[in-house]
Amino acid sequence: MIPDFVYRSANWTSKKAQSIAIQILASGPVPRHVGFVMDGNRRYARMHHQEVKAGHAEGYVALRRVLEICMQLNIRCVSVYGFSIENFKRSPQEVEDLLSLVEEKLLEICQHGDLLDQHGVRLNVVGNKSLFPPRLQEAARKAEEMTAKNDKAILNLCMPYTSRDEITTAVTDAVQEKLDEGSPFAEISEDDIDAHIMTNARGSPPLDILVRTSGVKRLSDYLLWQGCEDAQIQYTDGYWPDFGLWDFMPILLDYQRKMWSN
Template structure:
């Protein structure tokens, strides 16, 4: 964790870079670096765990809400760099379902900040409008108050025609909740085989009974969502065995995928689950960054983080994360990607060369016959 001396140096650096001549020079350098980055491979999907707002506030002796506000300012700057560099999709972990365990004061403050910042981001002429980015909210709508839902729907409506980039705001979200929702959608679409039909029918009847019980326990879940972009999934009990059941899960239909054909249970695969996630129509996750020095994913993008995803843990708080932290990460990703593509090309050339040698030694016809016989 950074010391008080380092905190002072960070504040000094921030003050220094705010001076007009230094700020002008810094912007010119940034533009040059971003231009250079665009000449090479750029990650198409970048995700951020924006961790450290509260700790930054405590260590800076300011209110927690002010720490979150500073975190939003950092986000706006990073988003601009992403879209300038050519990143198509940015996904941010804005609010975990687990965050509801925090004090009511802080949760309410975060919800108020979310309403204000979503409105600011989506205004005509603001950041997302300038770069043609649309907002998508990925999460569990039924846990959010009506006034916040209205702000969410307004932001999505205002940016729905933007088609150059996407900002996924995970709010409120956990990866386990997302995967559960995907599995529920798949089960609802699956066609049971004859051998399993009666068993699935029994399970369905039990699910309906459970759903009725939960609706009686949570009458508010009977109300319809104000958004037309929502789907109701089957009931799932969340948390520990002793925790109270959640109401029916209500999730936004982010991908807009319409499955007209029923699925066969035997055909369900990893791809099937991927196609039912909130990020179904997004490019694969190339880069995931977490600030604050904590080295874990905290139930974020667990399915999307595949074997080719670069994960970077940065030892600074999110409000401190700036272009000089981010650009080296983008540069490093681009260099690794170039090496990977070069190795793939060399492998293809070696394979082609071996094939050419075989063809020359055996004669084309013999080679073809040999291949057919394998």
């Protein structure tokens, strides 16, 4: 049997190495806004012979880990794809498990938003929340309210969300704004729509990096407006529950290399 002090020593060494790596990364250009497609939870669960809901639960553990890393790097804004509108097409049991997990995590924030409060993070639940059951809408409202005064960083939890819905809503709101101003035939500009994009309206800076885990190379209707200009799109092979600093590090180094070469 390996003595406990060996495990403790290995854990300390690992944490020390991560701390040094974060300090080095933070000394270079740091993205203001990073988006994540947290893909691979279901495949992770199957690989470990677990129920699908266990994979989603591990995905939220990974989200906490990655958010901590981002805050240590002074990344201003993190957006994560928490629940797609398309997810409602999954089996009723998986949808219920997902919604229950989301509600549980939002209520945890309401009880003790430790990580968010510790780093001054404001939570935005971004999406068509009217599609959620009333209990989940209320949990989202409370969680946003609890963190509303935090002003150091932003976490956009995109759910239930698709870019098509976001852009459609932004166009509708821009048109309504013109009508309210008494200009029924006024031209709607790109800037008008941009001002009503949900993440922009909540104070998020432009998207710098979009990361998708699990090796799947598609955008899945996520942050399409935000990613249409200068955002760097990065794909990584590992499943989201396994994602950590050493997976994120080459993505950040590539971002810094491109920034330095401009």
